[in-house]
Amino acid sequence: MSTESGVDRGRLAELAARERAAFAERNPRSAAAYQRSDHLFGRVPMTWMNKTAAGFPLYVATARGNRITDVDGHDYLDFALGDTGAMAGHSPAPVVEAVTRRLATLGGATTMMPTEDAAIVAAELARRFTVPYWSFALTATDANRWAIRLLRAVTGRSKILFHSYCYHGSVDESLIVVGPDGNGRSREGNVGAPTDVTNTSRVAEFNDLAGLERELAHGDVAAVLMEPALTNIGIVLPEPGYLAGVRELTRKYGTYLINDETHTFSAGPGGATAFWGLAPDVVTIGKAIGGGIPVGAYGLSEDLAAALTGRTDLDLVDMGGVGGTLAGNPVSMAATRACLQEVLTDAAFAGMIGTATAFAAGIRKIIETYGLPWSVSQLGARVEYRFADPAPRNGTESAAKADAELEDFLHVYLANRGVLLTPFHNMALMSPDTTAGDVERHHEIFNEALHELTS
Structure with missing residues (x-):
């Protein structure tokens, strides 16, 4: 049965369970670190770090530019960038x-x-x-x-x-x-x-x-x-x-x-x-x-x-x-x-916004390919895809259009293949280090996810 978001809920639940299991299997060191954190309130340094699509957070080992490596040795393209805190890239x-x-x-x-x-x-x-x-x-x-x-x-x-x-x-x-x-x-x-x-x-x-x-x-x-x-x-x-x-x-x-x-x-x-x-x-x-x-x-x-x-x-x-x-x-x-x-100079912003524009255009094309009732919004170097079309015009409308199950599935699917979005919503941010190849990699995985979801 499909919903407002345009996806079959049974298929979504099946794929989400598979991806969560894969996440747990590929990240044993992060899982163990989480379980050892008995003296942290909520087991994390700040309770919002429990906003994760897969039951426990990834633990960072190194971060440079728009790349992160976790304690299990997996490398990621980081489009979360500290929810804007690392918009300049990690450790510029x-x-x-x-x-x-x-x-x-x-x-x-x-x-x-x-x-x-x-x-x-x-x-x-x-x-x-x-x-x-x-x-x-x-x-x-x-x-x-x-x-x-x-x-x-x-x-x-x-x-x-x-x-x-x-x-x-x-x-x-x-x-x-x-x-x-x-x-x-x-x-x-x-x-x-x-x-x-x-x-x-x-x-x-x-x-x-x-x-x-x-x-x-x-x-x-x-x-x-x-x-x-x-x-x-x-x-x-x-x-x-x-x-x-x-x-x-x-x-x-x-x-x-x-x-x-x-x-x-x-x-x-x-x-x-x-x-x-x-x-x-x-x-x-x-x-x-x-x-x-x-x-x-x-x-x-x-x-x-x-x-x-x-x-x-x-x-x-x-x-x-x-x-x-x-x-x-x-x-x-x-x-x-x-x-x-x-x-974060004028020249850097020009490059970041150009990369974001390409990101937004590619996402729109993929969404249109699958005929989903979703939309894409861009604010300079910041892009977000929403499970609504047209895009909401105020905060209450936007909150009502949230789909936590679908969002979590996409986040863990991307993470399992080396791409991170901000955990709170479907936001992708470009840094001065983000390349056209990074955008293409996100789009490849995003397309794979939608293909599986709509098959």
Whole structure:
């Protein structure tokens, strides 16, 4: 019996069981390492590492460029790339050199003192993202949290508005979705919420300007924190005029606009902000800019920075709730400088986006060959195939179109043949090291999987 995804569920179950068995047989060392990890909560360093299609995670031995070798000696083409954290490739040489020099030659991993690298990184981020003043964190989650605190302070308003099924790390306020009745409610599985999320947040569907205006009209929203395209529920692209409409409405209702570029940085050297010519008040980013070394950053507009520094009642230098001892540390700053200046350059992005365009075109052709009701979305160097056609236009639609069984089958099928996608969805990301041959190899295996699935 076929379903909305266009596949026979019995055939899918049969193939998935075969692939899981093959995965277990070919990865005994990873399985054993997982079983030995008694003192890790969930047996993994972070519980989301249990998001695996085959019952246990692969354990990494080495990683270079877009190649990974696991502890069982299997080599993989890596299209997950740390879910954007390794978009520059694993251990890019300029970053390795900069970090080694900082630690081994200059010394000082944590000093609570600035380095000249930080000012150079801030200037480069200002050039790329059009907002002039920058500060640093260790993750984009913290960058978002601190930006939220600043904007609540400067506006005197309590609430932040999000899009349903957005991605902003583990920010408490962002775990809100549109419920069946059209009102906001806590996202499924929200862990230990400090308060009902509707007390802190408002929510609207992506690509719904009327819904956004309805929520902003309450007059209590300090900021709209948004991805210019949704990325963690499958890529959901903005419809023509939507982003301009968001900016117009936020200005109309005296609300600040934050662009979270943590994933949408894939759109180009200046992320979606530069690619689509956007004018946010704040830009937040993390993961990719450090070339694999933990870093986050937030940038402020001229007017916002002036408004904040003019507030003598705000403690911005001690215990006011913004900052951290390790933020802006010498190692993170050295890594980020090297990554932006020498790895994720304008030329590198041009190559990565070209490779992604070829990836997307090839996937569309294969899907069409088998007549499946699927679609493909691309955001610069980032591509995703979805089990729906047309592609969903908002987060709630996208969540409803998920097919966990089919997704897991494709992921383990690819992994068993040496290709990794991000474990959370069908996202493939191109690094500067990803080649046309790598794309062709993915497509060969993907085609084999669909042939077996539809035979």
